Amino acid sequence: MRDERPSITPYPDGPILVRGDVDLRDADGEPIPRNRRTMALCRCGLSSIKPFCDGTHKPAGFRTDD
Ligand code: FES
Secondary structure, three states: OOOOOOEEEEEEOEEEEEEEOOOOOOOOOOOOOOOOOOOOOOOOOOOOOOOOOOHHHHOOOOOOOO
């Protein structure tokens, strides 16, 4: 049987991937619509589609700590 628990995975020099059935909400507690089961959340702060990653971290040279 497949593991259905949600998971959160930070990617080196990139976004945080959230997989599974998780409610995503803004700072006011309002739901943020999602259309995919896996979400890539921006952690570089440069995405134009926050809270989602749009790939800008790569050309910006975003680096995470080891
Ligand atoms: S982490 Fe990808 S745009 Fe910010």
